[in-house]
Amino acid sequence: MKKLFYAGAVLLALFEILNVYFIMPMPGSQRMNSINWAYFLYTNRWIFRIVFTIVMLAGVRAAFSTARRWVPGVVLAALLAVVYMFNFVMTADHMFIQPATVAFDKAGETALNDSTVVIAVAHNSDIRAYPIRYIQYHHQVQDTVGGRRVIVTYCNVCRTGRVYEPLVKGQPERFRLVGMDHFNAMFEDETTRSWWRQVNGEAVTGPLRGEVLPEAESFQLTLGKLFQMYPQAQVMRADATFKEKYDTLGRFEKGRSKGQLTRTDSLSWQDKSWVVGVVKGDASKAFDWNELKRRRVLHDFLAGTPVAVVLSEDQQTFAAFERSSAEEAWELHADTVVVGDQRYNLRGESYAAGPSLTRLKSYQEFWHSWKTFHPDTEAAK
Template sequence: MRNNTNPLLFWTGIFLLFFPGLLHAYLLMPFPGSQNLEAIKLCYYLEKIILPLRIIGGLMLVWYLVKYFTKNTMRGMIVKGSVFVLLLGSLYVTDIEYKASSMFEEPKTVRFANAIENKVPESYIVLGVVNNGVAKAYPLIYLGYHHKVQDNVGTLPVLVTYCTMCRTGRVFSPMVNGARQTFRLVGARHYNAIIEDQTTGSWWYQATGEAAVGPMAGAKLNDVYYEQSTLGAWLNKHPSSLILQPDSHFRSDYDDLKNYDRKQPVDKDSTLKNKDSLVRKSWLVGVIINKQPKGYNWRKLEKVRLLNDQVGTTPLLIALENDSLTFHAWNRRIDGKDLSFKIDTAGQLTDKETASVWDWDGLCTAGTEKGKRLTKVQAYQEYRHSWLHFHPTTLFWEGELKMLSYLP
């Protein structure tokens, strides 16, 4: 008479112990096909039940081992034992190797230096924040690995973030319901970093600061204005700025991002003959004015360097500095009149109406408008596919000054 080995108990225990964790890791990492699925709610609730399911699955396997394992044939014991051992290795994959907080650790030391003691090359790109006369610069090469730095600029709490998968930075207030939060990196959805606040456990998209799921779903973190610039250009405007220094524990991780801020993917694609072609990872500068998003082709901006544009009723100036890496967006309306700008032969910003000279911080330094300042507009650099996903109604400037079209 054949012994009852109760295989359903074994395979159910295997499923509960391993499959939820594998699915969770697949959906929260950029594996083929995973990021295109609308699965953030599944990921969120899956994370809540993984541990209970593992406990149930583990108990089922222990019961199976005690009650039924020895009733298997030798071949059956080898097959089941091999499956268990192989899948046991998946716990390392799901809980360590592909766990976002393990792959991209928090800085162990957050240290700043002034321009004299600074060790960061001035050619590096930074996110710069100013508050009440205190300026701080956060190099992308460090932010890109850590994904976030939780800090203060003067008395202002800030959450400085950067996602290399969508190539964009954001700075937020870490205050939720009046309390400062500590955030952890969860993973990614739609190629954008997902962070979780400690108190409510809600999941927030880095690209928008919006809570996608959890008790705060639908809420939005308050934005803090920042500028993306080379460190040299930033220090020209803010010579007393403090600069985030590298954490020596992560030197090799920083090295992996060498030249990240210099070359577009199209430049590395030997099969693409027309380097001006728009692809998923083409860079753009994005703005949102009165809820209307607009994107500007980075390669075309590099060529013209300055663009007098308009979004709705707002006259806009987009400009790149001489380093072709530092960019700005300003409202070009002063005292009710719209100014049109150009870059003169000396590389200075001048307006055509009054011939006044303006610096790269938007301040008029000479001419009839001396002392007046252009209003800064928050602008972001981002991959085209990411910007379009989060801002599907985007208008797009592709190189012709009057061309407006929806991104395909």
């Protein structure tokens, strides 16, 4: 009978490990198509725990009736350690916590320098910026911009910043970080417990599988460039509770992180190389960051439409636009986009109060992430 105690202990420990293994960046776990197995284990976790605990209890008296009762004691202590580690230490929502307060500073109030890279959201004349050095730890920040609820998300393993409206079937929803799949962060909604992918807002498993969160337009730029274009903008203030967790020197945003999962490859078209991914309808194309830095203006085509990708003098602020014709050549004078006799800022807004340029969705991302979640993408090589 004592074998039941040991069998139950081993099975319970193995379950607790696997319950986390499939949705955290552990060796081999993120290269498998295991999301459905992971969801099955997670949603049935209490069934597994109860069954394996009953098996243990069936043999506990026999196990502790031997002269070497310290052996089952050690096994039990090891099991409790595994349960604690894989439920209260190594789970995503215990490692990366949402800010307790979300407060903002104006241009003259913030302690951040102008080179700080931010994800900005604008709505109804309200412009708010979220520093990557903060949100890459939190993974999500829930806020209201110009009266519209948003969830600002970031995955530093994919280098993906996305902003969504937290609406599921038209109803407000709350989310928690649950883990990752194919190296991309996943969130769980509070109502149905479905799992949602950060990079595209799609529910990948659970009752709402196939549903997609509405994306809110966002743009990545430096804080200095933001305040130059929009003096009334505000930037998220650091939550003092998490000061030790923040990348206060901005190593990640500048490509200087040394972590195996968050490092940057200086060569082009490697897994950890930077690209600017541009989307138009169902079509997408990736542009090499090194080439963009070298030329600052890239002319190309996407889905048959002439496009241009531009990069600021600060080497961080970028944008993509449609061009009116294949022959139309764009230039950058300092950070002014010059198209013929027209002048625009880096948001495509005319300095002459004329019509704006047509912006395209564009994102800075690691190449491994872009090609994984845009399998049909073109690459501007």
